[in-house]
Amino acid sequence: MNKSSRREGILFILSAPSGAGKSSLCRELIDSLPDLRQSISFATRKKRGGEKDGVDYHFIKPEAFQKKIEQQQLAEWAEVHGNLYGTSLQTLKNAAEQGIDLLLDIDCQGAVQLKKNYQQGVFIFILPPDYAELEKRLRARGTDDEDVIRRRLENSKQEISQALWYDYLVVNDDIVLARDRMLAIIAAERCRSHRTAYLLDKFTVKGDK
Ligand code: 5GP
Numbered sequence: 001m002n003k004s005s006r007r008e009g010i011l012f013i014l015s016a017p018s019g020a021g022k023s024s025l026c027r028e029l030i031d032s033l034p035d036l037r038q039s040i041s042f043a044t045r046k047k048r049g050g051e052k053d054g055v056d057y058h059f060i061k062p063e064a065f066q067k068k069i070e071q072q073q074l075a076e077w078a079e080v081h082g083n084l085y086g087t088s089l090q091t092l093k094n095a096a097e098q099g100i101d102l103l104l105d106i107d108c109q110g111a112v113q114l115k116k117n118y119q120q121g122v123f124i125f126i127l128p129p130d131y132a133e134l135e136k137r138l139r140a141r142g143t144d145d146e147d148v149i150r151r152r153l154e155n156s157k158q159e160i161s162q163a164l165w166y167d168y169l170v171v172n173d174d175i176v177l178a179r180d181r182m183l184a185i186i187a188a189e190r191c192r193s194h195r196t197a198y199l200l201d202k203f204t205v206k207g208d209k
Contacts, residue, residue, distance in 0.1 A: 006198060007099060007195045007196060007198060008097075008099060008120075008195070009096045009097075009100040009101050009102060010120070010122060010190065010195070011092065011095075011104060011121035011122065012036070012101065012103050012104065012121075012124065012186060012189075013104045013106060013111050013114055013118075013124065014026065014103065014105050014106075014124050014126060015110075015111045015125055015159070016125065016126035016127070016128075016159075017152070017156030017159045018081075018138065018152040018155070018156065019135075019152065019156070020126045020127060020128045020134065020137075020172055021128070021137070021172040021175065022105055022126050022172075023105065025172060025175065025178055025179060025182065026038060026103055026105050028175060028179040029103060029179065029182055029183070030103065032179065032183060033183070035100075035101060036101050036102075036103055036186065037100055037101070037103065038103045038104075038105070039087055039088070039092070039095075039102045039104045040055070040056075040057060040058055040088075040091070041057055041058070041085050041086060041088075041104075041105075041106070042058045042060050042065060042068060042074070042077075042086045042087075043057040043058070043059055043060070043083060043084070043085050043086075044060060044061065044062045044065050044084040044085075045057075045081075045085075046059075057085075065084045068086065069086070073089055073090065074086040074088065075087045075088070075089040075092050075114060075117070075118075076106065076110040076113035076114050077110065078106075078107055078110045080109070085106070085107070085110070086110075087104060087106065087110065087114075101190070107159075112162075122168070122186075122189050123165075123168070124166060124167065124170055124182070124185065125162075125163040125166035125168070125169050126170050126171075126172050126178070127163065127169055127170065127171045127172065128171075128172060129171060129172075129173045131153070131156075133173075134153065135149070135153055168185055170182060170185070
């Protein structure tokens with residue numbers, strides 16, 4: 001297959017306030033679409049129980065992360081809740097070249113950085129139904145103390161205030177409905193004519209201009 005006979009990989013960038021259910025939604029999408037891959041970020045935070053290095057994140061030390069910044073190996077990076085997170089530039093390059101669609105679960109600061117260099121990316125903001133539900137979900141996790149919950153709720157206001165520059169807003173009121181909305185977006189974006197123009201190649205009659 002030559003380069004012009006297939007499309008470049010698409011970046012689907014998802015952001016959401018903590019508690020909106022973004023991680024579960026990403027898992028649903030990866031399980032539903034075998035031709036969608038999740039980008040695995042670098043992170044300096046400690047591994048949580050059940051997490052695997054190289055699967056959930058590439059867990060690295062702050063010094064190693066700093067080196068990646070200096071060597072310009074990151075497409076974007078940000079400090080989130082006191083830890084550093086970043087996306088590998090090489091992963092994005094490889095996916096684009098090989099026509100692989102990537103799902104990126106990153107915060108708003110990182111999404112803003114990617115928006116500058118990857119205008120063709122699809123930026124999607126996941127919303128909870130309302131603040132009351134967001135608070136309920138954060139409490140239901142049972143993992144964070146009151147201070148952390150308050151801080152995350154406060155941060156969510158700032159994050160939601162950025163939602164309008166994203167291409168899509170998806171409400172996660174119900175995981176199945178939210179997944180179906182996401183699948184519809186992904187299917188539509190894959191059919192955009194600027195991405196699928198190569199399909200016309202086989203219809204070109206010799207001698208046609
Ligand atoms: P957690 O530590 O709970 O897995 O993730 C915390 C936050 O970091 C989430 O909002 C997640 O989207 C964000 N995050 C994960 N990976 C990246 C990344 O590579 N870049 C940026 N900017 N944020 C990330």
